[in-house]
Amino acid sequence: MRFGRHICFLCGLPTQPSVDTVSVLAPWLLERYQLHGRQMRLLDQSVVSFEDLRVPCCPRCRTQAVEPLEAKVAAVAAVGGLASWQQLDEQTLFLWLAKMYYGILLTELLTELDPLIKPEYPLSENGQMLSKLQSFYQVFQALRVPIVFEDFNPASVFMLEVAPEEDTLPFEYDDDLSTMMFSIKLDDVVLVACLLDNGIIRQAMRRVYEDVQGKALHPIQVAEFKARVYYAAYLFNVVPDYYVRAVKPGDTHLVYDTLIDDVTREIFNPWENTGYARSLQEMWKRWRLELPEIIRNPAQPLSFLYTEVGEPRTITSYPVPE
Ligand SMILES: [Zn+2]
Numbered sequence: 001m002r003f004g005r006h007i008c009f010l011c012g013l014p015t016q017p018s019v020d021t022v023s024v025l026a027p028w029l030l031e032r033y034q035l036h037g038r039q040m041r042l043l044d045q046s047v048v049s050f051e052d053l054r055v056p057c058c059p060r061c062r063t064q065a066v067e068p069l070e071a072k073v074a075a076v077a078a079v080g081g082l083a084s085w086q087q088l089d090e091q092t093l094f095l096w097l098a099k100m101y102y103g104i105l106l107t108e109l110l111t112e113l114d115p116l117i118k119p120e121y122p123l124s125e126n127g128q129m130l131s132k133l134q135s136f137y138q139v140f141q142a143l144r145v146p147i148v149f150e151d152f153n154p155a156s157v158f159m160l161e162v163a164p165e166e167d168t169l170p171f172e173y174d175d176d177l178s179t180m181m182f183s184i185k186l187d188d189v190v191l192v193a194c195l196l197d198n199g200i201i202r203q204a205m206r207r208v209y210e211d212v213q214g215k216a217l218h219p220i221q222v223a224e225f226k227a228r229v230y231y232a233a234y235l236f237n238v239v240p241d242y243y244v245r246a247v248k249p250g251d252t253h254l255v256y257d258t259l260i261d262d263v264t265r266e267i268f269n270p271w272e273n274t275g276y277a278r279s280l281q282e283m284w285k286r287w288r289l290e291l292p293e294i295i296r297n298p299a300q301p302l303s304f305l306y307t308e309v310g311e312p313r314t315i316t317s318y319p320v321p322e
Contacts, residue, residue, distance in 0.1 A: 010058075022066050026073075028070065043121075069092065095140070098182075126178055150245075150255050150258075152198050180194055181229070182195060196239075211305070211312045224304050226283050230282075241258065243259070273300075281294055
């Protein structure tokens with residue numbers, strides 16, 4: 001894996017500066033959600049507008065990998081609705097979210113080479129993140145090379161539906177780069193992904209995910225669901241390894257196997273309600289719910305997904321404070 005200002009983000013070949021780039025958030029997204037001029041703040045405190053968020057990409061990867069991927073997803077978004085998103089195969093969804101996640105991460109890494117203000121915790125000095133990134137880059141190659149993941153998905157992807165009544169944000173995204181979390185909201189559909197856990201978080205959150213199936217959730221419930229996934233990703237303690245099977249003549253694709261070292265390490269660090277409560281507080285910022293209220297019962301942090309006896313809850317109204 002190599003990265004640099006003049007190196008294709010996908011294949012690693014040299015690119016022609018300023019000519020060979022792709023937009024991290026695809027043009028159709030910028031257009032559809034009127035994101036031109038919207039800005040994001042990088043870790044070095046510099047500010048970049050969404051349309052200037054671009055990564056180096058060679059013409060071949062752009063025309064044969066990135067653009068076809070974006071066209072496929074744009075067609076789904078144009079129809080809209082959860083049912084339409086559910087038609088997308090798991091791998092396409094993973095690659096699409098991975099492309100945006102990696103585009104943002106790469107922008108941060110390149111900015112750190114020449115930062116405005118040196119970040120307190122530079123990503124390039126985060127050893128575990130970099131080793132995850134090596135593994136991530138291997139599976140991300142499925143965007144340009146035909147790869148079959150044998151009996152696993154590299155990521156946990158969740159799809160949620162939002163009820164319209166108090167839903168005011170047609171577009172929203174957030175991420176946690178070091179835990180490989182990425183989430184995006186497009187109209188009434190929210191996609192939440194941990195991009196490098198081999199589907200283990202989805203397995204661990206099976207029950208909660210089942211309980212929200214077929215329901216349009218209140219935004220405060222979506223935020224809680226996200227807090228659970230983000231916190232689980234924070235506790236996730238292993239880095240999957242990937243192995244490419246030997247290629248035989250006539251093979252049309254590569255086959256990847258995977259291995260997780262759960263012998264020397266626990267897969268998850270222990271769940272602590274105080275840590276989880278902070279994740280809730282962060283996700284519930286809009287509703288200004290503070291820690292004392294969230295953790296009034298230390299054994300059972302506040303929940304809008306479940307009642308105190310653990311039954312699924314329905315929330316129809318919980319207005320954002322003025
Ligand atoms: Zn390339």
